[in-house]
Amino acid sequence: MESLGNIILYFVAALSIMVFSVLTVTTKKILRSATYLMFVLLATAVIYFQMNYEFLGAVQIAVYAGGIVVLFVFAIMLTHKPGKDAEPLTMHKKWLGLAASLLGVAVCGYALFSYAKFCGAKITAVSTMDMSELGHTLLSTEKLGYLLPFEAISVLLLACIIGGVVIARKR
Amino acid sequence: MDYSQFLLMPQEMGLLLVFLLVFLYDTFLPQKMQKALPVFTATVFAIYTALSFIPVAAGEAFGGMFVQDPSTWVMKGILNIGTLLVLLQAIEWTNSDFVSVRRGEFYELILLTLFGMFLMISGRHFLLFVIGLETASLPLAALAAFEKNHYESHEAAAKYVFTAVFSSAVLLLGISFVYGLTGTLYFGDIAYYLVGEKSALLIAAVAFVIAGVGFKLSLVPFHLWTADVYRGAPTAVTSYLSVISKGAAAFAFLVILVQVFGAVYTSVWEWMLYVVIAITITVGNLFAIRQRNLKRFLAFSSISQAGYIMLGIIGANTMGMTAMMFYVLVYIFSNLAAFGVIAAIERKTGKVTTDDYNGLFKTNPWLSFTMMLAMFSLGGIPPFAGFFSKFFIFVGAAHQGSVAIYVLVFIALINTIISLYYYLLVVKAMFIRQDECAIPAFKSAWSERVGMALCVLGIMFIGLLSCIYTGLSQISEGVQTLFATLS
Amino acid sequence: MPLSYTILVIAIPLLMFLFLGLAGVKMGKKLTGVLGVCAMGVTTVIAYAVALTYFFGTGDGQIVDGVRQQLVLNDWTWLKFSENLVVKLGVLLDPISAMMLIVITTVSFMVHLYSLGYMSDHHGKPEKGFQRYYAFLALFTFSMLGLVVSTNIFQMFIFFEMVGVSSYLLIGFYYTSPAAVHASKKAFIVTRLADLFFLIGIMVLSFYTSTFDFKALMANPTNALASAQGATFMGCSVMAWALTCIFIGGAGKSAMYPLHIWLPDAMEGPTPVSALIHAATMVVAGVYLIARMFPLYVLEQGAMDIICVVGAFTAFYAAAIACVQSDIKRALAFSTISQIAFMMTSLAVSTADGALIEIHEGYGLGYMASMFHLFTHAMFKALLFLCAGAIIHAVHSNENSDMHGLHKFMPITSIAFLIGCLAIAGIPPFAGFWSKDEILVACYAKGMGWGLWMSMVAGLTAFYMFRIYFLIFFWKKHEIHTEHAPADQPWTMTLPLIILAAISIVAGFVPAGELVTWDGAHLHTQLNWSVAGASVLIALVGIGLAFKLYYKENELPEKMKNALPNLWEAAYRRFYMDELYQFITHKVIFQNISKPIAWFDRHIIDGTMNLLGDVTNSASYAIRRLQSGSIQGYVFVYLVGALLIAAVTMICVMI
Amino acid sequence: MYLVPSLVMFGCGVFGFITRKNMIAILISLELMLNSVDINFVVFNRFLYPEQTEGMFFTLFAIAIAAAETAVAIALIINVYRVVKNVDINQLTKLKF
């Protein structure tokens, strides 16, 4: 795991996450913003893969990069008006945003990095979870089993579907 | 795979069953029968509510992820009652012209959000809790946008959904910190790992969790969406948002704070909550003073009421828990009575400001009477239920015993005077002010009247009948394990 | 007649008051008047019977060892303050109260009778409040009788208040006249102020002696004084303070300087009322109070000295003012003040050197003289006032400039008035001579200076009385202003004049020394011829002077007035005492205390309360921007709020 | 160290949320925030508690939740677009004070 390749890969992924994140929120063109988001999400998936959470990585790509970003693009297309994509930021808002995000980063960063456990924590034993095990856990009713959340999220999705229908209906 | 564990959650299952019935009715029955859908829903839900008070076996399911105990049972019952009242009051509205096409969805969404709240109440695992929370909030955005012919409705929905998602991001961040600290998401286990913990990460985690749940409860400074959404959303949805959603969040909050973070009560969150409560009550009241739109007004009033509800939590004792549940119950009746009147009048005349209510007593004495009782109850005037709930909540808080709590109670009491002021403004408009063009006399629909009558009964008798409080007290005494890790 | 009937003397007027007050409106005038007079007549008869029985009877332990005892006849608990301090209402008979019963009932009866005529019309119009008038008269009579028979100092206080109120009601009888209303208000408030001191005095006294009861107090005055041994306040013993305060209470009722200002104004009331209340009875309540507590006062020389000085000064002061008044009732009022001051002084010149046993010569004499003078003065001053009433009734004016030369028109009145004047001037054998002589003797006993001073005042008395007399009845020919020529009044008014005149002639021969003494024992007095002679001489000089100046119209008075215009003006304006009071009440109390307090209340206290409301409102207004309507703003507040909570807690917990 | 990207991502999300005018851009910022939380979970799971998988599962569900949220939000945005004919967040300030 701790091979140089892995490290380089990680750095590439981490760097692209950071760079594209910044680009996502600073670019003036909305469509580009969505594209950068996709890069961020893909880079995230890379990190997941790198940590041996293949399933998670796959879901990330499928749902996020594949689903959500496409949704975004559709939405942009639907609402986009040519020539109106330039959105100059007011200075006032910029400072507010910067202040809030810096404060957030500072507080969270301090909280995370002051926590002793994290310093020097290494990836130790790498035990991959195979698909069947994962599936069983997902449908288990024991402790550390996720049947109930699984069912619950189906209700959530159902609710969101109905909600979407309500919203989307013309009348 | 022990699916019998689902039997431990009869209330949730029942609710889903009601949902299914409504769904099937809505989907498959012919158009001409659709008009009866609201009544059908209300009836079925009433039956379900009555059944939901059948005591259920306490126990854990899904490895401790889901807990059914007397307190969750009664809390769900309380929410059922509230929802029933909301449904009753909504009947007439959902049959109105612009809404009737979508009335089926209205009921379905209400039921599903209620299900989400049940998960919040009973969930003892952060994942389940978050799912519950989302189920309880996302469809509400759709509900807020229900009145398509009103611009405000859209704006309200947008505001709601953006802040909701943002707050859920913050909540998730907090939970991720908790996970980082303890490596588990089961409430009981977290508490175990947190004993003696005192790190910046924990503090950040607690703050973010408070922020995330505080959003639902609309605590200051996480409250700013409240007024706009209440104002913009259809009144039925507003009333649902203001009481049911709040009640569920309050209970879940109690569980999280006491059970998960109980070990760090004095060291971390007591003072956080202290400040939050103080400013919540005060700011809510200060905003409420100037409101002329009754829905906005009730939004701010509900913010300060949330502060009072939190007083039951900050004491972190069974007395406070009893008081909190009692408060929620009373609050449901009081607030729904107010919203019932507002909804009825809004439906008939479209008027929602205090000035429109001038001279209402002359033309519509019963509505004014109901409204007055609601205001008095919210303001904590005996012999109405609100007085008792306020008193008990103060007692519950003061039971904690520190001087700081007494100061907090004092602040809250001073605020009751401010709140009384604006509640009396409404009473003044109805009873004292005269207006040539007062709202003309009209007859409200039977369903509204039943709803309001139930509320009035509740306001009048919940306080006087001590058995309710006593029962709640026994129940919270019975779940003392919740407070086991309290430091 | 059994002494226990005394209670009737008090009860009948009370019942009359209630009856006339409640049912009077429904009754005719005649009936009311006759009923009132009859009731008063019965009361008078009973009072005489009781008093005579007391003075001359011997039964029931009235006299023990040659000393006439104080008898407590009824004692009903009215209110219990604490185990010791119990307020009782009862009847105490002793020489002075028995004497006062006679005085009060006599004068009251006369006035009742007189009023039948006097009050039947008011400046020619039928009097509307006739029933009310009789009810109030009965109330006053009741209060005054209750006062004199008080068994304890608190009962005395109660009835002090009661007579104050009756006086208030009667002065303000013509309530449509602003002057009368003002006068009644003034009378009440001034006496109330005095009563405040009375109350404080009672509080102090009763605190140390643990009793209100006169009998208990007077039985052993040394003990009573000793109970406050060592307790001092501002260098004087508390008992001296207490007794002084009580004296101030009495001084208020008895119109001693500087609390006399209400009495002249009180003449706004109907004249019979002035005769009854403001000449004969109520105004002597203060003297009576001191006399009642005489054993205590005598042992507290400091208090006694104050009384003495106040009395002597007031006597002169009032007499001086009386010399220049043109309103006959006012002049008589100042004369009353002066005469009461005589009584006060007479009481106060009594001294006891430390122990009660060593009786000074003037000790018992002053007391006796004072009471005797009280008695005679009541009679002749009532006479004078009733005469004045008759005159006023005839000419519808109080000013002597409207009178002059009435002798021809009202001979009976004139003669009665002359008798009154002679009596007050102290010409033998009229009543005033005897009593005033005793007073002067007592004064000379205290010291030559006191005696001379009081003799001079006596001379002044003769002068001003005859000045009035001459100005009314002679001076010049009467000019008829009204439709009818003035004439003697109907019998109801004339009869009392005659009776009182008769009493004024003979009252001096009452053996006061044997009947009215401080300890109930006989006091053998004899006329001190040197003092008597001197005083008669002075009186004659005064009368002569008055005759010279005022018998016939001449320029002399005007010249005198012009010679000392300031003095005359000052005396006419009563040495500006009213202006001083006016200044204190209106400028100081109303303008500088009440108004600022009211302002403070409205603007500061109430303003603070309103400010709280305003601050809340403006705070509400100030923070409304928070609710900007922008989602991003909301989220910003949300996030910063959460982060701040976290950060602050971190700082607090970590440090 | 693995948390730095997530931290930056979260910060960017906040920044974007507060500064952008376009509602869709705001939603994109939100996605960043949600995603950063996911990374947190995964990193914690892998580095601190590798023996179990709760973080991973939480992320799994969180992705689903995020998807649902996005769907509802986008539906609403489009709905708003229908009414006010643009997606400028500053339009949504009619309800205030």
Next chain:
Amino acid sequence: MIFSNILIYFVIVPLLTLGGLALCSNKGVKAVRAVAVTGASVLVMLAIYLVAYFLQARAAGDTSEMLLQSKVTWYAPLNIELALGIDGVSVVMILLSAFIVFAGVFASWKMDPLPKQFFLWFFLLSTGVFGFFISIDLFTMFMFYEVALIPMYLLIGVWGSGDKNYSAMKLTLMLMGGSALLMLGIIGIYFHSSPEGQPLTMNILEIAQNNAIPHEWQYYLFPLTFVGFGILGAMFPFHTWSPDGHASAPTAVSMLHAGVLMKLGGYGCFRIAIYLMPFAATEIGWIFLTLTGISIVYGAFSACVQTDLKYINAYSSVSHCGMVLFAILMFNQTAMTGAVLQMLSHGLMTALFFALIGMIYGRTHTRDIREMGGLMQIMPYLGVGYVIAGLASLGLPGLSGFAAEMTIFFGSFEHTDTFRRVLTIVATTSIVITAVYILRVVGKLLFGAVQNEHHKELTDAVWFERLSTVTLILGVAAIGCFPNFFAEIIRYSFDPVVEALKAVGM
């Protein structure tokens, strides 16, 4: 069974009256009056019976602190009971309330508009008042206390006059502010009501018995409760609701408020603040003693320059009620007895005043004394009534004020320390100032020439007005003539509290 206790009927009867009124139709004013009169009469009869019962029980040698005790557990988890009981003080207070309610009904005979609603609120208020006096449980006392307060808002707001919105709001908020302090105080007392380990209680007698409130807590709780009740008792500087409130309130409401409601303040101060926290009372009572001393003189001086009849009375009430609290803080039997006598006296007398003012106002439509004059000629009945009320107020023997004030002064003077004595002397000066303002108003209002020609056409009182005032005048005279009857009922009720005070070194 609690229903066998006569006391509970003091709450039930007004409630039944409420029910009866609710059943009346909105149109028929006759039925409303009939129900109201019936209710009020029953209350008076009950009260008289209660006095008789009390005297008989005491005469029979029943020396327990509270008579007619009975209790029903209400909120078991908090140990809240519906505990009833009366001592002499409550008995006379109930009597007073009953009489004033009775007189108030007649004073509002012609209430317009909405007579039914008026009486509904009116009787709700009386329910609170009676409930307060019969309770010996902190919670129920507090509850009834607030029940009595809130109808005030509507009674003033709807049926008042002048700047009624402002006054009603101010009155309600200030009194509710007081009750907020009170609630905190009660909660504090509750949590220290028993020694460690024993169940907490709300029962006043038990709390007093336990005497477990730590001294350092008493320092906080005493001011809270005292000021809480003191606001209702119009204690300086929290009296400002009183002038405005009274000025705007309709007649019967002013009567009830000044006559009864303000008494709740004094009663509560004694029953809760001092009785339960004797230590703090002795330690920091002097602060409040000073304030009440100021109240007495301040109120009187303020009244001197007012021109509105009701303001005069309101300030006069500040002065008189200050006397009540002043006497209560003197901590001895005599003064405290005087305080209760003063409550009775002030209750009746002020009610009488307000009744008369209401009747005069109803005729002249002004309360400004500068615009009136010579009313005695026009309406002699009301004039005489006013003079009697005035004389009672300035302390004429034979009317109620005198006996009460004297008892207070003599009781207060029993203290030997200079501070209290000086205050007592200061307080006594009020009798002069009172005379000044009373006579001023009587002189301007009733005497002198008629100021306004229109007033000459006015009529005198009619039968129900007469009945109302006569009831009160009789009460005033009864207390004035036979004060000992009342004092004897009251006096021994103070034994427990005086003993408690002695125990802490008073």
